[in-house]
Amino acid sequence: MRKPLTLASLAVASLAITPMLGVGTAFAADGDTMANLAPVALNGVEGSGTAMVQVNGTTIDVTMAASGLLPDNPHAAHIHFGADARHECPAAGDDADGDGTINTTDGDPAYGPIVVSLTKTGDTSPDSGLAVERFDTAPGGQLSYERGSIQVSEEVATAVANGEGVVVVHGVDHNDSGKYDGKKKSDLEPSLPTEATDPALCGVLSAAPAGGADTGNGGAASGTDAGLLALGGGALLLVAGAGAGIVTTRRARVSA
Amino acid sequence: MDAHPEHGGRRGVFIAAAATAVLATFGIALVVLGLNPSDGPGPATAVDAAGSSSPSAVPFAGADKASKEPIRAKGPGFGSLLPGSPPVGLAIPSIDVRSTNIVGLGLQDDGSIEVPRDASAPGWFTPGPSPGQLGPSVIAGHVDSSTGPAVFYRLGELRPGDRVDVTRADGSVATFSIDRVRTYEKDDFPTRAVYGATTRAELRLITCSGDYDDDTGYDSNTVAFAHLV
Numbered sequence: 254m255r256k257p258l259t260l261a262s263l264a265v266a267s268l269a270i271t272p273m274l275g276v277g278t279a280f281a282a283d284g285d286t287m288a289n290l291a292p293v294a295l296n297g298v299e300g301s302g303t304a305m306v307q308v309n310g311t312t313i314d315v316t317m318a319a320s321g322l323l324p325d326n327p328h329a330a331h332i333h334f335g336a337d338a339r340h341e342c343p344a345a346g347d348d349a350d351g352d353g354t355i356n357t358t359d360g361d362p363a364y365g366p367i368v369v370s371l372t373k374t375g376d377t378s379p380d381s382g383l384a385v386e387r388f389d390t391a392p393g394g395q396l397s398y399e400r401g402s403i404q405v406s407e408e409v410a411t412a413v414a415n416g417e418g419v420v421v422v423h424g425v426d427h428n429d430s431g432k433y434d435g436k437k438k439s440d441l442e443p444s445l446p447t448e449a450t451d452p453a454l455c456g457v458l459s460a461a462p463a464g465g466a467d468t469g470n471g472g473a474a475s476g477t478d479a480g481l482l483a484l485g486g487g488a489l490l491l492v493a494g495a496g497a498g499i500v501t502t503r504r505a506r507v508s509a
Numbered sequence: 510m511d512a513h514p515e516h517g518g519r520r521g522v523f524i525a526a527a528a529t530a531v532l533a534t535f536g537i538a539l540v541v542l543g544l545n546p547s548d549g550p551g552p553a554t555a556v557d558a559a560g561s562s563s564p565s566a567v568p569f570a571g572a573d574k575a576s577k578e579p580i581r582a583k584g585p586g587f588g589s590l591l592p593g594s595p596p597v598g599l600a601i602p603s604i605d606v607r608s609t610n611i612v613g614l615g616l617q618d619d620g621s622i623e624v625p626r627d628a629s630a631p632g633w634f635t636p637g638p639s640p641g642q643l644g645p646s647v648i649a650g651h652v653d654s655s656t657g658p659a660v661f662y663r664l665g666e667l668r669p670g671d672r673v674d675v676t677r678a679d680g681s682v683a684t685f686s687i688d689r690v691r692t693y694e695k696d697d698f699p700t701r702a703v704y705g706a707t708t709r710a711e712l713r714l715i716t717c718s719g720d721y722d723d724d725t726g727y728d729s730n731t732v733a734f735a736h737l738v
Contacts (some may be wrong), residue, residue, distance in 0.1 A: 285638050285705045287644060289593060301593035303638045305706035316706040318587050318643035397587050399708065459636045461704035462622035465695035465730040466649045469717030470628065473653030473662060474727075491630075 282308050282414030284463075286309070288456030290319050294345045295355050296425045297320070298453040302396065302418040306458050311410045313370060314401040319454055320424055325393045326433060327385040328424040329450065332458070335365020340417040342455035353386060354427060357441045360452050364419035368409045370421075377403050383442050383450070396422065418458040425451040532550040539553035588709040589737055591641030591683055596633050598676030599648065604663035606631075609676075614649060619666075622647065622715075628654035630660070640675040640709050641737055645703070648675075652727070661716035665690060665731045673712060673735055685712045685735035692718050692731045703732055710737035 290302035300321025307314040315332075322328055334340070343355045343363040350359070371379035373386060377400075381387065389396045405413075412418055425448050428435055433449040441450045598609045613630040625632040632646040633640075634647035650661035673685040693699060704712055714737040720727030 258615050285701060287706075289636065289638070291593070302642045306699075307706055314706065316643070318590055319592070320592050328668040395590075399586065404627050420532070422560070460616065460620065461637070461700070462616060462634065462647070463620035463700050463704075465693070466622050466624055466715050466717065467726050468649055468661065468715060469652040469659075469721065469727040469731070471653060471721045471723065471726070472653040472656040473658040476720035479738060504566045 255502050259366075262336050267360040272369070282400045282410045283310065284414040285461040286413060286416065286418070286458040287461055288319075288420045289343070289421060290420060290454040292321075292478055293355050293360075293421075293425075293455050294343060295348060296451055296453060297427065298319055298363050298425055300394070300454050302422070302454055304449075304454075305457065306418065306420075308414045311405055311407055313369070313403045313405055313413065315369075315398065315403060317371070317396070317398040317420065319396040319407065320394055321392075322391040322396055322422065322453060323424055323426040323431070323433075324481070326388050326426075327388045327390050327422060327449075328396055328422050328453065330371040330387050330398065330420070330422045331367040331387065332369040332371065332381060332409075332413065332414045333364040333366060333421055334368045334417055335361070335417045336408075336412075338365030338419075339363050340365075340419060340457060342419065342421075342457065343452070352437075354425075354447075354451060356425075356447055356451050357439070360421065360455075363488060364421060368412075368418070369403060369405060371398055371400065373398070373400070376407075376476040383445070385449070391424075392483075405450060413458055414460070416459045417455065420456050420458060421452045422454040423450050423452050424448070425453045427451070464496060523688060525566050526735050527700070540657045585616070586708060587643055590643050590710050591677070591681060591737070593639045593642055594677040594678070594679040594681065595635070596640050596646075596648070596675045596683075596689065597678050598674075599668070600674040600676075601671070602674075603668070603671040604666050606660060608660060611648070614647075622649055624649055625651065628659035637704075638710070640677065640685070640712055641651055641681070641695065643707070643710055644714050645705070645711045646675075647713045652717040652731075661714065664716045664733055665692070665718060667714075667733045673714070673733075675712070683712075684738050685708070686738045688736060689736045690731065692729050694719065694729050695727075711735065712737070 286306045288304040292298045292300060302319025304317040306362060321482055323335040341363045343360045347359045347363055348355055367379040367382045370377050370385055372423040374382050374387055389398055427448055433446045435446045435448055439447045439450040596611050599611060600607050606630055609632045611634045612630045613635040617623055622634055628651040631648050631650040638644035638646045640646040651659035651663050654661045655714050667687050668688055669689060671687040675683045677683060702737045714733040716731050717727035718731040719725050719727050
């Protein structure tokens, strides 16, 4: 319960600062984002999933489901972001040490460090990045996750809303042994096999559509009285000259 | 269900169009005289959806690496879910929609969803969930082309319980049941309700509706909400 107190005091502090910085600084971002989780290059996971992150100021709500993961083993899951990262999922070319798989270090240039730990309970800061007892264990290979009111920094909220956050689900069974094992250790936590922390599924959180859709061109908006339509259309043609700029712009966008 | 929004968002267009307003009024008045009000888009009778174009190259075929076995899984609290696999066919028997030409859609510069070039082709929002995955999978289609009714002309006729079958690249068929159909003025579009997170596999079918204006297009969208059954 220390965290809420800390956040409350932060909120008070920002209220005090806001008048000096001007209106709007208290609101980092708002928006809905979604990620299609796909297998990370080279790591051989045949899985998929979706993650949705709703940003409200500096609070985020996360909903996620994935399948095809190693069953009954903890799968650390995070939102990653780095100002210098590419805001992408790693490609085969990111295998810096050439060992044929993508480990956490290999992924860093693509998606940056952990900014939110998607734990089921307790702390969600990067400190909990490997709190294996608080992550989903994917019973039957199915991961499902829902957690609201996760507090993040303004930088992270803005990054996520701008499509720069990346959701990564970790935990790969390279040798099909049914558990995390193997000689190679995690470059993140030497007490764990690299299988436990290698990225399995990844997806960039991109903005959901905003507003309505331009799904009509007017061809069925009129009835069948051809005579009157022709007459009216003739008058509209006069308009068309003057309004051509607007109409053309609109059409171009519709057919984009 | 329809709100009465402030029409403040398109002021620039309105100002630009002001010079044409007098002539436009005359023209539109004559056009309107030629209209049968019941012939507008939306619930209409005896109009065939123009959705059965022949199969063509599907832009995202082959993006389907992760779903060899479309086994239904029970995610705790999320109901049945399917693995990711792009839609390749859409059938809505109650309104005679049948298409095997589904195109991919992204976002336009203004953040709104792209729409298909081909008025007979439904478009799937590719950055979002596949039909059957957790979240709102979005398929948009035109209500009309510049010459007549298009693939989603009859979308407004859908009723709760109507069936929507989406064939996916992995060969599985995701069957959805319509929950509700709503019409929203575009100036008051509930972005979050339509595109925001859900806790089951859902589907959104979107088209245009309302009054058509040459400058601004239709003023409303009709959205059919459905869930995977």
